[in-house]
Ligand SMILES: NC(=O)C1=CN([C@@H]2O[C@H](COP(=O)(O)OP(=O)(O)OC[C@H]3O[C@@H](n4cnc5c(N)ncnc54)[C@H](O)[C@@H]3O)[C@@H](O)[C@H]2O)C=CC1
Protein backbone atom coordinates (compact mmCIF):
# COMPACT_ATOMS: atom_id res chain seq x y z
CA UNK A 1 0.00 0.00 0.00
CA UNK A 2 1.01 3.65 -0.43
CA UNK A 3 3.31 5.31 2.13
CA UNK A 4 1.01 7.38 4.33
CA UNK A 5 3.83 9.71 5.37
CA UNK A 6 3.24 11.95 2.40
CA UNK A 7 0.14 14.19 2.35
CA UNK A 8 -2.75 12.15 0.97
CA UNK A 9 -4.69 14.81 -0.77
CA UNK A 10 -5.36 13.80 -4.35
CA UNK A 11 -8.49 12.33 -5.89
CA UNK A 12 -7.99 10.15 -8.96
CA UNK A 13 -10.67 8.76 -11.24
CA UNK A 14 -10.02 5.73 -13.46
CA UNK A 15 -12.64 5.13 -16.14
CA UNK A 16 -12.80 1.52 -17.31
CA UNK A 17 -11.18 0.64 -14.00
CA UNK A 18 -12.59 -2.90 -14.01
CA UNK A 19 -11.17 -3.83 -17.39
CA UNK A 20 -8.06 -5.83 -18.26
CA UNK A 21 -5.79 -2.76 -18.17
CA UNK A 22 -7.98 -0.74 -15.80
CA UNK A 23 -7.72 -3.20 -12.94
CA UNK A 24 -3.93 -3.15 -13.16
CA UNK A 25 -3.96 0.67 -13.20
CA UNK A 26 -6.18 0.72 -10.09
CA UNK A 27 -3.94 -1.71 -8.20
CA UNK A 28 -0.78 0.11 -9.33
CA UNK A 29 -2.14 3.47 -8.12
CA UNK A 30 -2.88 2.02 -4.68
CA UNK A 31 0.67 0.64 -4.50
CA UNK A 32 2.63 3.48 -6.11
CA UNK A 33 0.82 6.81 -5.59
CA UNK A 34 1.45 8.02 -2.00
CA UNK A 35 -0.60 11.22 -2.43
CA UNK A 36 -3.83 9.35 -3.12
CA UNK A 37 -6.71 10.25 -0.77
CA UNK A 38 -9.57 8.87 -2.88
CA UNK A 39 -9.57 6.50 -5.87
CA UNK A 40 -12.74 6.47 -7.91
CA UNK A 41 -13.35 3.51 -10.22
CA UNK A 42 -15.91 4.23 -12.97
CA UNK A 43 -17.09 1.34 -15.11
CA UNK A 44 -20.13 -0.06 -16.87
CA UNK A 45 -19.45 -3.38 -15.15
CA UNK A 46 -18.03 -3.27 -11.62
CA UNK A 47 -15.95 -6.25 -10.49
CA UNK A 48 -16.48 -8.06 -7.16
CA UNK A 49 -12.74 -7.77 -6.47
CA UNK A 50 -13.24 -4.06 -5.75
CA UNK A 51 -14.56 -4.89 -2.27
CA UNK A 52 -11.12 -6.16 -1.16
CA UNK A 53 -9.62 -2.75 -1.96
CA UNK A 54 -11.81 -0.91 0.53
CA UNK A 55 -9.87 -2.00 3.59
CA UNK A 56 -6.83 0.20 3.02
CA UNK A 57 -6.01 3.84 3.90
CA UNK A 58 -7.19 5.15 0.54
CA UNK A 59 -10.91 5.72 0.06
CA UNK A 60 -11.94 3.49 -2.87
CA UNK A 61 -15.20 4.59 -4.50
CA UNK A 62 -16.80 2.25 -7.03
CA UNK A 63 -19.09 4.05 -9.49
CA UNK A 64 -21.22 2.08 -11.91
CA UNK A 65 -21.71 4.29 -14.92
CA UNK A 66 -21.62 4.76 -18.68
CA UNK A 67 -19.16 7.13 -20.37
CA UNK A 68 -21.72 7.75 -23.11
CA UNK A 69 -23.94 9.44 -20.48
CA UNK A 70 -22.50 12.92 -19.94
CA UNK A 71 -24.25 13.51 -16.63
CA UNK A 72 -22.92 10.26 -15.18
CA UNK A 73 -19.40 11.16 -16.24
CA UNK A 74 -19.66 14.69 -14.84
CA UNK A 75 -20.87 13.38 -11.48
CA UNK A 76 -17.92 10.95 -11.31
CA UNK A 77 -15.33 13.52 -12.40
CA UNK A 78 -16.47 16.36 -10.11
CA UNK A 79 -13.80 16.94 -7.47
CA UNK A 80 -11.16 14.72 -9.06
CA UNK A 81 -7.66 16.13 -9.55
CA UNK A 82 -6.64 13.54 -12.17
CA UNK A 83 -8.64 11.44 -14.62
CA UNK A 84 -7.13 8.35 -16.25
CA UNK A 85 -9.50 7.47 -19.08
CA UNK A 86 -9.06 3.82 -20.08
CA UNK A 87 -12.74 2.98 -20.71
CA UNK A 88 -13.36 1.87 -24.25
CA UNK A 89 -14.91 -0.69 -26.53
CA UNK A 90 -12.01 -2.81 -27.70
CA UNK A 91 -13.61 -4.70 -30.53
CA UNK A 92 -11.93 -5.88 -33.75
CA UNK A 93 -14.05 -9.02 -34.01
CA UNK A 94 -17.34 -7.47 -35.11
CA UNK A 95 -19.13 -7.98 -31.81
CA UNK A 96 -20.33 -4.36 -31.56
CA UNK A 97 -21.69 -2.11 -34.28
CA UNK A 98 -19.51 0.70 -35.67
CA UNK A 99 -21.99 3.16 -34.19
CA UNK A 100 -21.63 1.69 -30.71
CA UNK A 101 -17.84 1.68 -30.96
CA UNK A 102 -17.91 5.34 -31.98
CA UNK A 103 -20.43 6.20 -29.26
CA UNK A 104 -18.28 4.71 -26.51
CA UNK A 105 -14.80 5.56 -27.74
CA UNK A 106 -15.40 9.00 -29.26
CA UNK A 107 -18.52 10.42 -27.59
CA UNK A 108 -17.45 8.86 -24.30
CA UNK A 109 -14.10 10.62 -24.54
CA UNK A 110 -15.83 13.91 -25.44
CA UNK A 111 -17.93 13.50 -22.29
CA UNK A 112 -14.83 12.95 -20.17
CA UNK A 113 -13.13 16.04 -21.61
CA UNK A 114 -16.20 18.23 -21.10
CA UNK A 115 -16.61 16.91 -17.56
CA UNK A 116 -13.03 17.94 -16.76
CA UNK A 117 -13.66 21.43 -18.17
CA UNK A 118 -17.00 21.91 -16.43
CA UNK A 119 -15.97 20.62 -13.03
CA UNK A 120 -12.41 21.98 -12.88
CA UNK A 121 -10.33 18.79 -13.18
CA UNK A 122 -6.96 19.83 -14.53
CA UNK A 123 -5.18 16.62 -15.54
CA UNK A 124 -6.38 14.03 -18.07
CA UNK A 125 -4.45 10.95 -19.23
CA UNK A 126 -5.98 9.05 -22.15
CA UNK A 127 -5.29 5.42 -23.00
CA UNK A 128 -4.90 5.60 -26.74
CA UNK A 129 -3.40 2.79 -28.81
CA UNK A 130 -0.71 1.87 -31.32
CA UNK A 131 -3.66 1.34 -33.64
CA UNK A 132 -4.06 5.11 -33.91
CA UNK A 133 -0.92 4.95 -36.07
CA UNK A 134 -1.18 1.52 -37.65
CA UNK A 135 -0.98 -0.91 -39.23
CA UNK A 136 -2.78 1.13 -41.88
CA UNK A 137 -5.21 -0.16 -44.50
CA UNK A 138 -2.36 -0.43 -47.02
CA UNK A 139 -0.43 -2.88 -44.84
CA UNK A 140 2.62 -0.63 -44.62
CA UNK A 141 5.13 -1.98 -42.08
CA UNK A 142 6.12 0.19 -39.11
CA UNK A 143 9.48 -1.21 -38.04
CA UNK A 144 10.82 -0.04 -34.67
CA UNK A 145 9.34 3.40 -35.26
CA UNK A 146 8.87 6.25 -32.79
CA UNK A 147 6.41 9.08 -32.14
CA UNK A 148 7.99 11.14 -34.94
CA UNK A 149 8.36 8.41 -37.58
CA UNK A 150 6.47 9.43 -40.73
CA UNK A 151 3.67 6.94 -41.42
CA UNK A 152 0.43 7.17 -43.40
CA UNK A 153 -2.10 6.54 -40.62
CA UNK A 154 -5.12 5.62 -42.77
CA UNK A 155 -7.92 3.60 -41.16
CA UNK A 156 -11.31 2.27 -42.18
CA UNK A 157 -12.04 -0.10 -39.31
CA UNK A 158 -14.29 1.41 -36.60
CA UNK A 159 -11.93 0.61 -33.72
CA UNK A 160 -8.72 2.33 -34.89
CA UNK A 161 -10.76 5.16 -36.42
CA UNK A 162 -12.50 5.79 -33.08
CA UNK A 163 -9.24 5.66 -31.13
CA UNK A 164 -7.61 8.10 -33.54
CA UNK A 165 -10.50 10.56 -33.25
CA UNK A 166 -10.61 10.27 -29.46
CA UNK A 167 -6.87 10.83 -29.17
CA UNK A 168 -7.13 13.88 -31.39
CA UNK A 169 -9.90 15.31 -29.18
CA UNK A 170 -7.83 14.76 -26.04
CA UNK A 171 -4.74 16.43 -27.47
CA UNK A 172 -6.74 19.35 -28.88
CA UNK A 173 -8.29 19.90 -25.45
CA UNK A 174 -4.87 20.57 -23.92
CA UNK A 175 -4.76 24.18 -22.73
CA UNK A 176 -8.53 24.71 -22.54
CA UNK A 177 -9.55 26.64 -19.43
CA UNK A 178 -11.31 24.51 -16.88
CA UNK A 179 -13.72 25.82 -14.23
CA UNK A 180 -11.66 28.05 -11.97
CA UNK A 181 -9.54 29.34 -14.87
CA UNK A 182 -6.63 26.91 -14.83
CA UNK A 183 -5.55 25.16 -18.06
CA UNK A 184 -6.51 21.54 -18.79
CA UNK A 185 -3.36 19.43 -19.21
CA UNK A 186 -3.80 16.29 -21.32
CA UNK A 187 -1.64 13.55 -22.81
CA UNK A 188 -2.19 10.22 -24.55
CA UNK A 189 -0.41 6.90 -24.16
CA UNK A 190 -0.22 4.49 -27.11
CA UNK A 191 0.32 0.95 -25.84
CA UNK A 192 1.27 -1.72 -28.35
CA UNK A 193 -0.47 -5.11 -27.95
CA UNK A 194 -0.96 -5.56 -24.23
CA UNK A 195 -0.54 -8.99 -22.64
CA UNK A 196 -0.57 -10.30 -19.08
CA UNK A 197 -2.88 -11.43 -16.32
CA UNK A 198 -6.48 -11.07 -17.47
CA UNK A 199 -5.85 -10.86 -21.24
CA UNK A 200 -9.05 -12.26 -22.76
CA UNK A 201 -7.64 -12.84 -26.27
CA UNK A 202 -4.77 -14.90 -24.86
CA UNK A 203 -7.33 -16.91 -22.91
CA UNK A 204 -9.39 -17.46 -26.06
CA UNK A 205 -6.35 -18.59 -28.06
CA UNK A 206 -5.40 -20.99 -25.27
CA UNK A 207 -8.81 -22.63 -25.20
CA UNK A 208 -8.80 -22.79 -29.01
CA UNK A 209 -5.52 -24.70 -28.78
CA UNK A 210 -6.97 -27.10 -26.21
CA UNK A 211 -9.90 -27.77 -28.52
CA UNK A 212 -7.42 -28.60 -31.30
CA UNK A 213 -5.63 -31.23 -29.23
CA UNK A 214 -2.98 -28.94 -27.77
CA UNK A 215 -1.93 -27.58 -31.19
CA UNK A 216 -2.04 -24.20 -32.86
CA UNK A 217 -1.36 -23.88 -36.57
CA UNK A 218 0.96 -21.15 -37.79
CA UNK A 219 -0.81 -18.64 -40.01
CA UNK A 220 1.70 -15.76 -39.95
CA UNK A 221 5.39 -15.76 -41.03
CA UNK A 222 7.76 -15.66 -38.04
CA UNK A 223 9.45 -12.66 -39.67
CA UNK A 224 6.43 -10.39 -39.07
CA UNK A 225 7.18 -8.53 -35.82
CA UNK A 226 4.33 -7.29 -33.62
CA UNK A 227 4.90 -5.00 -30.66
CA UNK A 228 3.72 -6.34 -27.30
CA UNK A 229 3.87 -4.81 -23.81
CA UNK A 230 3.23 -6.26 -20.36
CA UNK A 231 0.07 -4.91 -18.70
CA UNK A 232 1.94 -4.13 -15.47
CA UNK A 233 4.31 -1.82 -17.33
CA UNK A 234 1.38 -0.15 -19.11
CA UNK A 235 -0.24 0.44 -15.72
CA UNK A 236 3.03 1.78 -14.33
CA UNK A 237 3.42 4.22 -17.22
CA UNK A 238 -0.12 5.51 -16.58
CA UNK A 239 0.68 6.12 -12.89
CA UNK A 240 3.99 7.80 -13.70
CA UNK A 241 2.65 10.01 -16.48
CA UNK A 242 -0.30 11.10 -14.31
CA UNK A 243 2.16 12.15 -11.58
CA UNK A 244 4.71 13.86 -13.85
CA UNK A 245 2.02 15.63 -15.90
CA UNK A 246 1.33 17.68 -12.76
CA UNK A 247 5.00 18.63 -12.45
CA UNK A 248 5.83 19.30 -16.12
CA UNK A 249 2.63 20.49 -17.83
CA UNK A 250 4.44 22.65 -20.36
CA UNK A 251 6.63 19.79 -21.56
CA UNK A 252 4.13 16.92 -21.39
CA UNK A 253 0.81 18.64 -22.09
CA UNK A 254 -0.63 17.71 -25.50
CA UNK A 255 1.95 14.96 -26.05
CA UNK A 256 1.61 11.33 -27.15
CA UNK A 257 3.87 8.55 -25.88
CA UNK A 258 4.21 5.03 -27.21
CA UNK A 259 3.93 2.56 -24.36
CA UNK A 260 6.14 -0.51 -24.60
CA UNK A 261 8.83 -2.35 -22.68
CA UNK A 262 11.58 -4.89 -23.22
CA UNK A 263 9.23 -7.69 -24.32
CA UNK A 264 10.90 -9.31 -27.33
CA UNK A 265 10.02 -8.37 -30.89
CA UNK A 266 8.34 -11.48 -32.30
CA UNK A 267 5.43 -12.45 -34.50
CA UNK A 268 2.10 -12.37 -32.69
CA UNK A 269 1.89 -16.15 -32.70
CA UNK A 270 5.50 -16.80 -31.65
CA UNK A 271 5.18 -14.28 -28.85
CA UNK A 272 2.03 -15.97 -27.55
CA UNK A 273 3.89 -19.27 -27.49
CA UNK A 274 6.17 -17.83 -24.78
CA UNK A 275 3.19 -18.40 -22.50
CA UNK A 276 1.16 -21.06 -24.31
CA UNK A 277 4.16 -23.38 -24.68
CA UNK A 278 4.73 -23.74 -20.92
CA UNK A 279 1.00 -24.44 -20.69
CA UNK A 280 1.37 -27.46 -22.99
CA UNK A 281 0.44 -26.06 -26.40
CA UNK A 282 2.51 -26.52 -29.58
CA UNK A 283 2.69 -24.23 -32.63
CA UNK A 284 2.67 -26.47 -35.71
CA UNK A 285 4.74 -25.30 -38.69
CA UNK A 286 7.91 -23.28 -39.09
CA UNK A 287 6.15 -21.34 -41.84
CA UNK A 288 2.44 -20.64 -42.49
CA UNK A 289 0.63 -23.90 -43.22
CA UNK A 290 -1.75 -22.22 -45.67
CA UNK A 291 -1.03 -19.75 -48.48
CA UNK A 292 -2.01 -16.15 -47.66
CA UNK A 293 -4.68 -16.04 -50.35
CA UNK A 294 -6.41 -19.03 -48.73
CA UNK A 295 -6.21 -17.38 -45.29
CA UNK A 296 -7.79 -14.25 -46.81
CA UNK A 297 -10.54 -16.39 -48.30
CA UNK A 298 -11.20 -18.10 -44.94
CA UNK A 299 -11.20 -14.71 -43.19
CA UNK A 300 -13.69 -13.37 -45.73
CA UNK A 301 -15.88 -16.44 -45.26
CA UNK A 302 -15.84 -15.81 -41.51
CA UNK A 303 -16.95 -12.23 -42.11
CA UNK A 304 -19.75 -13.43 -44.40
CA UNK A 305 -20.86 -16.04 -41.87
CA UNK A 306 -20.87 -13.42 -39.12
CA UNK A 307 -23.14 -11.21 -41.24
CA UNK A 308 -25.49 -14.06 -42.18
CA UNK A 309 -25.75 -15.44 -38.64
CA UNK A 310 -26.08 -12.07 -36.89
CA UNK A 311 -29.90 -12.23 -36.65
CA UNK A 312 -29.58 -15.61 -34.91
CA UNK A 313 -26.31 -15.57 -32.96
CA UNK A 314 -23.00 -13.77 -32.57
CA UNK A 315 -20.29 -15.55 -34.55
CA UNK A 316 -17.01 -13.72 -33.82
CA UNK A 317 -13.94 -15.88 -34.58
CA UNK A 318 -10.36 -14.66 -34.11
CA UNK A 319 -9.74 -14.82 -37.88
CA UNK A 320 -11.35 -12.05 -39.90
CA UNK A 321 -10.01 -9.77 -42.66
CA UNK A 322 -8.93 -7.11 -40.14
CA UNK A 323 -7.21 -9.36 -37.63
CA UNK A 324 -5.42 -11.23 -40.41
CA UNK A 325 -4.14 -7.97 -41.88
CA UNK A 326 -3.07 -6.75 -38.43
CA UNK A 327 -1.23 -9.94 -37.56
CA UNK A 328 0.43 -10.03 -40.96
CA UNK A 329 1.87 -6.51 -40.87
CA UNK A 330 5.01 -5.63 -38.95
CA UNK A 331 4.36 -2.99 -36.30
CA UNK A 332 7.00 -2.44 -33.62
CA UNK A 333 8.17 0.64 -31.76
CA UNK A 334 11.49 1.78 -30.34
CA UNK A 335 11.58 5.15 -28.60
CA UNK A 336 12.89 6.91 -25.51
CA UNK A 337 10.45 9.84 -25.52
CA UNK A 338 8.70 8.68 -22.34
CA UNK A 339 12.06 8.14 -20.69
CA UNK A 340 13.26 11.59 -21.73
CA UNK A 341 10.05 13.41 -20.76
CA UNK A 342 9.12 11.74 -17.50
CA UNK A 343 11.74 9.15 -16.66
CA UNK A 344 9.75 6.07 -17.67
CA UNK A 345 11.53 2.77 -17.28
CA UNK A 346 9.59 -0.52 -17.25
CA UNK A 347 8.80 -1.65 -13.71
CA UNK A 348 8.78 -5.31 -14.73
CA UNK A 349 11.55 -7.01 -16.68
CA UNK A 350 10.72 -9.30 -19.58
CA UNK A 351 11.49 -12.32 -17.41
CA UNK A 352 9.15 -11.11 -14.64
CA UNK A 353 6.43 -10.23 -17.15
CA UNK A 354 6.70 -13.68 -18.74
CA UNK A 355 6.70 -15.48 -15.41
CA UNK A 356 3.67 -13.59 -14.12
CA UNK A 357 1.73 -14.25 -17.31
CA UNK A 358 2.59 -17.97 -17.32
CA UNK A 359 1.56 -18.28 -13.67
CA UNK A 360 -1.77 -16.64 -14.48
CA UNK A 361 -2.38 -18.99 -17.40
CA UNK A 362 -1.44 -22.06 -15.41
CA UNK A 363 -3.77 -21.00 -12.59
CA UNK A 364 -6.50 -20.43 -15.18
CA UNK A 365 -5.81 -23.88 -16.63
CA UNK A 366 -6.02 -25.64 -13.27
CA UNK A 367 -9.27 -23.84 -12.40
CA UNK A 368 -10.71 -24.86 -15.80
CA UNK A 369 -9.98 -28.57 -15.25
N1 LIG B 1 -5.83 -4.67 -25.06
C1 LIG B 1 -4.88 -4.09 -25.78
O1 LIG B 1 -4.02 -4.76 -26.37
C2 LIG B 1 -4.83 -2.60 -25.89
C3 LIG B 1 -5.81 -1.78 -25.32
N2 LIG B 1 -5.70 -0.41 -25.45
C4 LIG B 1 -6.71 0.48 -24.85
O2 LIG B 1 -6.70 0.25 -23.45
C5 LIG B 1 -8.00 0.51 -22.89
C6 LIG B 1 -8.42 -0.66 -22.06
O3 LIG B 1 -8.45 -1.79 -22.92
P1 LIG B 1 -8.63 -3.27 -22.33
O4 LIG B 1 -8.35 -3.26 -20.88
O5 LIG B 1 -7.88 -4.18 -23.22
O6 LIG B 1 -10.18 -3.53 -22.60
P2 LIG B 1 -11.31 -4.10 -21.63
O7 LIG B 1 -12.49 -4.33 -22.49
O8 LIG B 1 -10.78 -5.21 -20.81
O9 LIG B 1 -11.58 -2.87 -20.64
C7 LIG B 1 -12.37 -1.78 -21.02
C8 LIG B 1 -13.23 -1.38 -19.81
O10 LIG B 1 -14.04 -0.28 -20.20
C9 LIG B 1 -15.35 -0.53 -19.74
N3 LIG B 1 -16.34 0.13 -20.58
C10 LIG B 1 -16.68 -0.21 -21.86
N4 LIG B 1 -17.66 0.58 -22.29
C11 LIG B 1 -17.96 1.45 -21.27
C12 LIG B 1 -18.89 2.49 -21.11
N5 LIG B 1 -19.75 2.81 -22.06
N6 LIG B 1 -18.90 3.16 -19.93
C13 LIG B 1 -18.05 2.81 -18.93
N7 LIG B 1 -17.14 1.83 -19.01
C14 LIG B 1 -17.11 1.16 -20.19
C15 LIG B 1 -15.54 -2.05 -19.79
O11 LIG B 1 -16.57 -2.46 -18.92
C16 LIG B 1 -14.16 -2.53 -19.37
O12 LIG B 1 -14.08 -2.70 -17.98
C17 LIG B 1 -8.90 0.79 -24.09
O13 LIG B 1 -9.11 2.18 -24.23
C18 LIG B 1 -8.13 0.24 -25.30
O14 LIG B 1 -8.46 0.94 -26.47
C19 LIG B 1 -4.66 0.17 -26.11
C20 LIG B 1 -3.69 -0.60 -26.69
C21 LIG B 1 -3.69 -2.04 -26.61
Ligand SMILES: CC(C)[C@@H](O)CC[C@@H](C)[C@H]1CC[C@H]2[C@@H]3[C@H](O)CC4=CC(=O)CC[C@]4(C)[C@H]3CC[C@]12C
Pocket residue numbers: 090092128129130131192193194201219220226268269318319320322323324326327
Ligand atom coordinates in the same frame (compact mmCIF):
# COMPACT_ATOMS: atom_id res chain seq x y z
C1 LIG C 1 -6.15 -15.75 -36.53
C2 LIG C 1 -4.68 -15.41 -36.62
C3 LIG C 1 -4.40 -14.59 -37.85
C4 LIG C 1 -4.22 -14.70 -35.35
O1 LIG C 1 -2.83 -14.54 -35.40
C5 LIG C 1 -4.93 -13.33 -35.20
C6 LIG C 1 -4.32 -12.50 -34.10
C7 LIG C 1 -5.19 -11.24 -33.84
C8 LIG C 1 -6.42 -11.67 -33.04
C9 LIG C 1 -4.33 -10.18 -33.13
C10 LIG C 1 -3.12 -9.77 -33.99
C11 LIG C 1 -2.79 -8.31 -33.62
C12 LIG C 1 -3.75 -8.01 -32.47
C13 LIG C 1 -4.06 -6.54 -32.20
C14 LIG C 1 -2.78 -5.73 -31.87
O2 LIG C 1 -2.13 -6.29 -30.74
C15 LIG C 1 -3.10 -4.27 -31.62
C16 LIG C 1 -4.30 -4.01 -30.76
C17 LIG C 1 -4.39 -2.81 -30.11
C18 LIG C 1 -5.55 -2.42 -29.35
O3 LIG C 1 -5.72 -1.25 -29.00
C19 LIG C 1 -6.60 -3.41 -29.06
C20 LIG C 1 -6.22 -4.84 -29.43
C21 LIG C 1 -5.46 -4.94 -30.79
C22 LIG C 1 -6.39 -4.49 -31.90
C23 LIG C 1 -5.03 -6.43 -30.98
C24 LIG C 1 -6.26 -7.35 -31.17
C25 LIG C 1 -5.90 -8.79 -31.57
C26 LIG C 1 -5.00 -8.83 -32.81
C27 LIG C 1 -5.73 -8.30 -34.02
